Amino acid sequence: MSSTTRPPFRLNNSEFWTGVIGLGLGVFVIRSGLKLKLGTINDPGSGFMLFYLGLLMCAFAVSIILASVTEGGPTFGSRWEDVRWSKPVLIIACLIAYAFALEPLGFLIATIPLILLLLRIIDPVRWTLAVPLAVLAPVGVWWVLKHGLSIMLPTGTFEIG
Amino acid sequence: MDVLTNVFHGFGVALLPVNLLYCFIGVFIGTLVGVLPGIGPISAMSLLLPVTLSGTPESGIIMMAGIYYGSMYGGSTTSILVNIPGEAASVVTCLDGHQMAKQGRAGPALGISALGSFIAGTFALIALMLVAPKLASVAIAFGPAEYFSLMVLGLVVLTFLTQGSMAKALLMACIGIVLGLVGLDSITAQPRLTFGRIELIDGIGLVPVVMGLFGLAEVLINTEQAIKRDVINAKITQLLPNKDDWKRSAGPIGRGTLMGFFLGILPGGGAVVASFASYALEKRLSKTPERFGHGAIEGVAGPEAANNAAAGGAFIPLMTLGIPPNVVMALLLGAFVIHGLQPGPLLITQNPGLFWGIVASMYIGNAMLLVLNLPLIGMWVKLLKLPYNVLFPLIVLFTIIGVYCSSNNVFDVYVMIAFGIIGYFMRKFGYEPAPLVLAFVLGPLLENNLRKSLILSQGDLMTFVERPISAACLVLAAILLIVPMLPSLRRKRELVALDEGA
Numbered sequence: 001m002s003s004t005t006r007p008p009f010r011l012n013n014s015e016f017w018t019g020v021i022g023l024g025l026g027v028f029v030i031r032s033g034l035k036l037k038l039g040t041i042n043d044p045g046s047g048f049m050l051f052y053l054g055l056l057m058c059a060f061a062v063s064i065i066l067a068s069v070t071e072g073g074p075t076f077g078s079r080w081e082d083v084r085w086s087k088p089v090l091i092i093a094c095l096i097a098y099a100f101a102l103e104p105l106g107f108l109i110a111t112i113p114l115i116l117l118l119l120r121i122i123d124p125v126r127w128t129l130a131v132p133l134a135v136l137a138p139v140g141v142w143w144v145l146k147h148g149l150s151i152m153l154p155t156g157t158f159e160i161g
Numbered sequence: 162m163d164v165l166t167n168v169f170h171g172f173g174v175a176l177l178p179v180n181l182l183y184c185f186i187g188v189f190i191g192t193l194v195g196v197l198p199g200i201g202p203i204s205a206m207s208l209l210l211p212v213t214l215s216g217t218p219e220s221g222i223i224m225m226a227g228i229y230y231g232s233m234y235g236g237s238t239t240s241i242l243v244n245i246p247g248e249a250a251s252v253v254t255c256l257d258g259h260q261m262a263k264q265g266r267a268g269p270a271l272g273i274s275a276l277g278s279f280i281a282g283t284f285a286l287i288a289l290m291l292v293a294p295k296l297a298s299v300a301i302a303f304g305p306a307e308y309f310s311l312m313v314l315g316l317v318v319l320t321f322l323t324q325g326s327m328a329k330a331l332l333m334a335c336i337g338i339v340l341g342l343v344g345l346d347s348i349t350a351q352p353r354l355t356f357g358r359i360e361l362i363d364g365i366g367l368v369p370v371v372m373g374l375f376g377l378a379e380v381l382i383n384t385e386q387a388i389k390r391d392v393i394n395a396k397i398t399q400l401l402p403n404k405d406d407w408k409r410s411a412g413p414i415g416r417g418t419l420m421g422f423f424l425g426i427l428p429g430g431g432a433v434v435a436s437f438a439s440y441a442l443e444k445r446l447s448k449t450p451e452r453f454g455h456g457a458i459e460g461v462a463g464p465e466a467a468n469n470a471a472a473g474g475a476f477i478p479l480m481t482l483g484i485p486p487n488v489v490m491a492l493l494l495g496a497f498v499i500h501g502l503q504p505g506p507l508l509i510t511q512n513p514g515l516f517w518g519i520v521a522s523m524y525i526g527n528a529m530l531l532v533l534n535l536p537l538i539g540m541w542v543k544l545l546k547l548p549y550n551v552l553f554p555l556i557v558l559f560t561i562i563g564v565y566c567s568s569n570n571v572f573d574v575y576v577m578i579a580f581g582i583i584g585y586f587m588r589k590f591g592y593e594p595a596p597l598v599l600a601f602v603l604g605p606l607l608e609n610n611l612r613k614s615l616i617l618s619q620g621d622l623m624t625f626v627e628r629p630i631s632a633a634c635l636v637l638a639a640i641l642l643i644v645p646m647l648p649s650l651r652r653k654r655e656l657v658a659l660d661e662g663a
Contacts, residue, residue, distance in 0.1 A: 041620035118554035
């Protein structure tokens with residue numbers, strides 16, 4: 001007979017918190033379903049499916065939370081152990097900035113710096129290759145789309161492109 | 162006789178120069194993404210989904226199908242030469258394929274892999290030609306209850322086979338359905354979960370979701386580690402297997418083909434499951450199982466045949482029932498929908514040119530792949546040395562362009578970036594994106610069929626269990642949901658659970 005001991009619950013258990021997020025989403029979906037009207041079983045309304053999906057989501061989320069409490073789980077820190085976590089963080093920051101810049105600045109002005117940054121962030125490409133590539137790739141794509149396929153990319157307030 | 166007439170008709174469509182070109186582009190890109198680790202067929206297909214808009218439905222779908230089965234061929238090259246699977250279905254090929262390469266037998270390993278794939282692909286196509294029209298005639302009798310239950314089964318099978326916790330996979334599937342329901346209700350025209358945004362009235366687009374979850378998220382995950390590659394540098398000679406190799410491989414190819422084809426048809430199954438199942442079977446049947454893992458050619462021939470046969474078999478549920486059995490087929494369904502076509506039992510009779518054209522093109526594509534993967538192997542080996550720090554920024558650029566071109570809408574670029582970030586965190590926390598995407602595509606169909614069945618049966622839930630096909634699907638789904646709760650079976654599931662989305 002081997003005795004099994006329950007691991008102590010730690011508040012930085014990532015499984016627990018992802019379960020909580022799932023539960024929150026489930027509650028939100030239930031509320032949305034109720035707002036949209038459930039209808040009847042003979043004639044289900046727009047919120048019928050959402051309501052029951054929300055219930056299922058809550059059930060699965062609760063099961064994840066329970067498993068995290070009883071079986072433990074990896075901490076947030078351990079998920080990023082032994083990896084270059086700064087790389088995806090920087091790329092995400094670049095992408096968010098790009099999302100804000102795309103419409104006001106237009107495709108070319110926003111994309112050239114993005115590609116240059118990515119070329120230098122991931123595993124730095126030497127400047128002599130990174131700069132021409134960052135300029136030529138977006139300009140080439142823009143040219144093909146505009147002249148070959150008649151697709152207009154956003155030109156921004158400066159109307160470049 | 163009918164089949165032969167239709168096949169000739171199909172070849173007439175597939176041999177049109179434009180379709181031949183699209184087929185070549187598809188299998189070429191398929192081999193390319195198969196060869197390059199980190200980029201799977203799902204990412205490539207999602208990247209090229211908008212391109213299908215520019216041509217005829219036949220051309221677009223021929224290209225997309227080519228990417229899928231092409232990646233099955235290409236994936237083995239990387240597994241054998243670099244010991245890194247090019248895509249998930251080639252994971253098992255690393256075990257013996259790379260060992261063969263280390264022993265100086267890379268040529269026969271690549272040869273048996275390409276030839277076994279060709280044999281299996283050919284068999285799968287012939288079976289597809291014979292089975293699909295028959296199944297389509299049966300599927301006409303399917304009502305909404307059967308469709309609903311089949312889709313439930315498909316989702317449950319996929320969540321069962323997904324790596325990690327089943328509760329997480331089921332939660333992902335539910336979220337996928339919810340995302341699929343965003344937009345106007347198809348019955349009452351009431352907007353749902355649109356948050357007052359006019360861009361969401363038509364729902365969230367498949368292209369930004371898939372490109373974000375698979376394209377962008379894949380790049381983010383891959384940048385966390387420096388990818389090191391140990392490419393076999395020796396010159397590859399004698400690609401054709403010898404007599405003894407053929408003798409050892411004939412059985413595994415035959416069994417792998419049959420098993421792969423049937424596993425491919427099953428909803429939720431697919432090439433990954435088939436390759437693992439074939440490897441396990443061959444090891445069990447072998448008189449010398451200790452050779453496996455040390456360069457046994459059977460360990461390459463069987464799984465490679467199985468994954469290609471499964472790729473062919475997976476077309477059956479999509480073409481005959483309109484139900485995609487896996488994420489790749491869900492993307493193909495997206496391509497059909499973009500062109501205003503609905504795959505299902507009526508597709509073969511209403512659009513024979515399309516159906517038979519695709520089937521014939523797959524045969525031509527298989528022949529093209531044989532040429533691409535044997536005489537041109539040197540080219541792919543060179544490509545394996547392409548630096549990732551240059552490749553990843555270009556992938557980001559193409560995802561942005563691809564998403565924008567699919568809708569001419571900057572909002573979709575935001576959606577893609579958001580899903581890319583969400584997809585990255587999902588993977589970090591062990592939530593697989595594959596069930597979400599399949600559920601996202603099936604969500605509206607699932608809801609529609611559920612509501613139709615309830616309206617038709619006047620609210621009688623027994624309609625789902627009184628109809629034999631529907632009942633069988635639901636029973637199977639229930640078994641798969643219960644199985645992981647039993648500790649002994651839970652361990653077995655963990656052994657076969659796979660990352661479909663990789």
